[in-house]
Amino acid sequence: MAILKKASISIVYRLKLETETVSFGEIATSIGQAGGDIVGIDIISTGKTSTIRDITVNVGDQADSELIAARLKKLDGVSIIHISDRTFLVHLGGKIEIQPKVPIKTRDDLSRVYTPGVAQVCTAIAEEPSKAYTLTIKRNTVAVVSDGTAVLGLGDIGPSAAMPVMEGKAMLFKQMAGVDAFPICLDTKDPDEIVRIVKAMAPAFGGINLEDISSPRCFEIEERLKQELDIPVFHDDQHGTAVVMLAGLFNSLRLTGKKLEDIKIIVNGIGAAGIACTKILLAAGARNVVGVDRAGAIHRGENYDNPQWTRYAEFTNPDNLSGPLSEVIAGADVFIGVSAPGILKVDDVRRMAADPIVFAMANPVPEIDPDLAAPHVRVIATGRSDHPNQINNVLCFPGIFRGALDCRAKEVNEAMKLAAARAIASVVTDDELSETYIIPSVFNQNVVRKVRDAVIQAAIETGVARKDPGEIKAEV
Ligand SMILES: NC(=O)C1=CN([C@@H]2O[C@H](COP(=O)(O)OP(=O)(O)OC[C@H]3O[C@@H](n4cnc5c(N)ncnc54)[C@H](O)[C@@H]3O)[C@@H](O)[C@H]2O)C=CC1
Ligand SMILES: CC(=O)C(=O)O
Numbered sequence: 001m002a003i004l005k006k007a008s009i010s011i012v013y014r015l016k017l018e019t020e021t022v023s024f025g026e027i028a029t030s031i032g033q034a035g036g037d038i039v040g041i042d043i044i045s046t047g048k049t050s051t052i053r054d055i056t057v058n059v060g061d062q063a064d065s066e067l068i069a070a071r072l073k074k075l076d077g078v079s080i081i082h083i084s085d086r087t088f089l090v091h092l093g094g095k096i097e098i099q100p101k102v103p104i105k106t107r108d109d110l111s112r113v114y115t116p117g118v119a120q121v122c123t124a125i126a127e128e129p130s131k132a133y134t135l136t137i138k139r140n141t142v143a144v145v146s147d148g149t150a151v152l153g154l155g156d157i158g159p160s161a162a163m164p165v166m167e168g169k170a171m172l173f174k175q176m177a178g179v180d181a182f183p184i185c186l187d188t189k190d191p192d193e194i195v196r197i198v199k200a201m202a203p204a205f206g207g208i209n210l211e212d213i214s215s216p217r218c219f220e221i222e223e224r225l226k227q228e229l230d231i232p233v234f235h236d237d238q239h240g241t242a243v244v245m246l247a248g249l250f251n252s253l254r255l256t257g258k259k260l261e262d263i264k265i266i267v268n269g270i271g272a273a274g275i276a277c278t279k280i281l282l283a284a285g286a287r288n289v290v291g292v293d294r295a296g297a298i299h300r301g302e303n304y305d306n307p308q309w310t311r312y313a314e315f316t317n318p319d320n321l322s323g324p325l326s327e328v329i330a331g332a333d334v335f336i337g338v339s340a341p342g343i344l345k346v347d348d349v350r351r352m353a354a355d356p357i358v359f360a361m362a363n364p365v366p367e368i369d370p371d372l373a374a375p376h377v378r379v380i381a382t383g384r385s386d387h388p389n390q391i392n393n394v395l396c397f398p399g400i401f402r403g404a405l406d407c408r409a410k411e412v413n414e415a416m417k418l419a420a421a422r423a424i425a426s427v428v429t430d431d432e433l434s435e436t437y438i439i440p441s442v443f444n445q446n447v448v449r450k451v452r453d454a455v456i457q458a459a460i461e462t463g464v465a466r467k468d469p470g471e472i473k474a475e476v
């Protein structure tokens with residue numbers, strides 16, 4: 001796919017240059033001819049006969065980077081000291097740390113934050129457990145829990161390899177919504193064990209964000225934890241994705257003038273995200289949703305190994321369509337992809353109804369290259385940040401947990417999710433709305449505030465809020 005060749009890797013070449021032998025112009029030409037785009041030049045040190053420089057270059061992929069290195073090595077007077085990928089550099093030593101809120105400078109400080117003073121606080125919590133919310137990190141802290149089995153679209157890469165994603169989620173929680181989040185990657189795939197561990201660690205947390213746990217195990221794990229814990233448990237890949245997708249669809253339909261209840265929607269990839277997207281679409285009023293997976297359209301009368309699919313067929317696909325994506329997509333108004341790279345073809349898009357809406361949300365590579373789809377659709381959205389219309393659950397989870405924590409919600413229910421979707425959609429005003437702006441930017445400051453407020457309101461209305469946020473502010 002062309003998308004894989006776009007400049008998405010940023011490489012720093014540290015070079016020693018013999019100034020009598022080679023000019024910077026020769027180096028720049030060499031890099032440019034190999035497909036690199038120089039975006040920064042830093043002088044590290046200079047001597048009488050040589051200089052050391054860091055040249056930052058954007059390249060399409062690893063092969064381009066290697067080609068540039070090979071060309072530089074051939075130039076007289078150039079030696080490569082080292083090559084670093086800026087994405088790797090930003091991960092060195094991990095991306096987050098814990099900071100104390102008060103300094104410990106004297107024995108007096110020590111005796112208050114630690115023993116003996118801390119004992120009084122422990123006793124107060126032992127006598128009144130709800131004080132954990134006011135006297136510990138619980139009220140502002142979320143566990144981001146994964147077992148590394150469905151990491152982005154990379155699949156079962158294990159708990160250690162999942163950590164960078166979970167650290168990234170923790171950064172986003174903090175930066176977007178002030179929520180302290182811990183990445184916790186478990187070295188087990190056993191649902192019983194995951195449930196037991198998460199329950200056992202729950203006292204420290206005000207909420208649990210499950211992440212990148214493969215289906216169908218994710219459904220059982222989330223359901224059991226919701227039943228057994230009194231703090232919100234939210235599987236981001238299901239509900240965060242569904243909320244943001246619905247927000248994007250609400251706004252796309254504002255453009256096309258079509259109504260949710262009248263349109264045909266294909267959801268491709270009936271896993272964690274696909275099932276949740278379907279459920280929220282139906283809850284919002286859609287009537288004709290057809291799920292498609294590797295086995296084609298999920299329909300009644302088929303004996304699926306995956307029990308989720310048998311259940312799914314009962315409440316979707318009103319015309320009981322069967323067959324591959326390329327057939328059932330005919331006449332569809334909307335394609336929601338939460339499956340795998342490159343499986344939607346331009347010919348498939350051509351078979352859709354007028355003004356097609358395509359959300360190709362598989363990460364990191366979408367179901368169709370947005371540049372290929374663009375001439376044939378009214379709206380194209382992906383999960384990526386390097387294209388317009390980024391439909392990514394980062395627009396949801398910070399605000400939804402900010403709201404849930406602030407009102408000490410017992411759970412995140414359907415009303416709260418629908419309220420969050422409407423809130424995200426509402427950030428885009430009528431004047432701003434266009435084919436390339438159906439969803440607010442991740443950096444739009446209004447998103448978290450609007451989602452938080454809407455979630456609190458819905459939590460209060462549905463009786464799951466344990467606190468008025470005003471009272472929480474008064475306690476600070
Ligand atoms: N943009 C966003 O915010 C989000 C995007 N995603 C992306 O959606 C995709 C799925 O994520 P999950 O639902 O968590 O994974 P999952 O593993 O629970 O589900 C994936 C489903 O896609 C199906 N699938 C795989 N290849 C297929 C093919 N060639 N044709 C039809 N179906 C196929 C699988 O059989 C499975 O049912 C991933 O690429 C993930 O990165 C997931 C969550 C959020
Ligand atoms: C965005 C996200 O959570 C995913 O692709 O899994």
Ligand SMILES: [Mg+2]
Nearest residue numbers: 152211212237
């Ligand atoms: Mg995820």
